[in-house]
Amino acid sequence: MIYCIGNNLGKKLPGIEHSQIKRVKLFLQMGEKAKIVTLSHGVDLYENASLFSISDNIFSIYDYFQEAMGDNRYSQKNYYDMWQKNPKYRLEPVKHTTDVRVFYQEDYICYAHFYDETYQRISYINYFDGPYEKRRKIKREIFDSRGFLSNVKILGENQRVIVDSYLNPSGDEKIVCYYNEGKEISRIQLTDYNNETYYFKNKNEWHAFFLDELNQEKTIFLSDRTQSMISSVPLMETRATFIPIIHNVHLRAPYETKISEITSPYQSIFSNLDSVSAIVASTTHQAQELNERLPETIKAYPIPVGYLESTTVKKIDFEKRNPFKIVCMARYYTE
Structure with a gap:
């Protein structure tokens, strides 16, 4: 291979x-x-x-x-319908976007971005703490375009990532990255890989x-x-x-x-x-x-980086060419 x-x-x-x-x-x-x-x-x-x-x-x-x-492709939970059908939730569409603000008993809890205008394919959800005036983003859920929750980020002060988790399509945590105060990875945990857990420093x-x-x-x-x-x-x-x-x-x-x-x-x-x-x-x-x-x-x-899709290249008769036209394809670079 x-x-x-x-x-x-x-x-x-x-x-x-x-x-x-x-x-x-x-x-x-x-x-x-x-x-x-x-x-x-x-x-x-x-x-x-x-x-x-x-x-x-x-x-x-x-x-x-x-x-x-x-x-x-995986069957994705319909978050929009779930929120809309529950009387404790109120949805506020954001103009000129495919986004919605989500309120739980009038408390602003999250912001959701969808891939489509029908709100069927969710892209990510940002979660906030309260109160509204001092809210902080505390978690972000990121969904794979194939239809499953793929990545969960736990955020600290100044939206610094503290823990980064990656899930399989069944929702099981498989990879966990921990970060120190310098925003550097301090530990990677690989969970239940071949029935064993592995740890890496970087x-x-x-x-x-x-x-x-x-x-x-x-x-x-x-x-x-x-x-x-x-x-x-x-x-x-x-x-x-x-x-x-x-x-x-x-x-x-x-x-x-x-x-x-x-x-x-x-x-x-x-x-x-x-x-x-x-x-x-x-x-x-x-x-x-x-x-x-x-x-x-x-x-x-x-080994050249390109190749021709066809072995036949159409040649233009010399008398039909423009004798005063030269085409140069390039770019400027410091070296």
């Missing part, structure tokens, strides 16, 4: 995620098993993936431990455990957002085939290939070469530059 590791997948894709999707589809066409794996919690991951016909070949670390793999340890669970004899990890995971690879108990992908220039001074400082997105690669099996660059020239800096045990390979 080939896993392409990234952060998330939105409705609009930057270049790296475009490259991931094209690569996975190309692997599948060639009969290779491949999936995109994201390290962020995204409640609309599968909804977004369906836009690019990739929902069968993607999952997140949260989906994995929340027992919510795959683009399945995300790097948790990610390493996750990668170990995925790692098999012929598993390959292609890392597109290397900074998010490379610190976890040395913590793995199994030996991983880990290959970072270079998507941009890697030198701050491009014409000083042997002495130039490495750009910040890729410094972590050169700081963790013991964990790197190989590197993929976009061009032959860049691969050559990388090989000048890499030890002999690690090689950079040039």
Whole structure:
């Protein structure tokens, strides 16, 4: 299995995620098993993936431990009808939105946001304490677009997250993240995973455990957002085939290939070469530059980031071309 590791997948894709999707589809066409794996919690991951016909070949670390793999639909509680039918509640729609304020015996208790104008698909609920004038947001419930309560955040002073819980579709707590006063994770608890509870001091340890669970004899990890995971690879108990992908220039001074400082997105690669099996660059020239800096045990390979959907490219007759028109597609970047 080939896993392409990234952060998330939105409705609009930057270049790296475009490259991931094209690569996975190309692997599948060639009969290779491949999936995109994201390290962020995204409640609309599968909804977004369906836009690019990739929902069968993607999952997140949260989906994995929340027992919510795959683009399945779940029966969701109808909060709007529940509140509307109970005389103790009063709903106040917010103009020009799909949101409602919820009052319990005239006490403002929560604010609900829905995906749709018919209030059938709930997105999140913010809960408040009282009184109204001094209210604080104390809890937020976030619902997966597939129809289940996925994430519960307990908030302290200044809306600082104290506890972050992630549930499976049945409502059981599977992942709990605790935060200290510095807003940093102080403990991650993995509940009832293979009938055991696990504890991690930080995300790097948790990610390493996750990668170990995925790692098999012929598993390959292609890392597109290397900074998010490379610190976890040395913590793995199994030996991983880990290959970072270079998507941009890697030198701050491009014409000083042997002495130039490495750009910040890729410094972590050169700081963790013991964990790197190989590197993929976009061009032959860049691969050559990388090989000048890499030890002999690690090689950079040039693999272009794009490919043609068809082998036939329509050519325009030369006499029909505009001889005075040149089109340049590029962008400015500091390097």
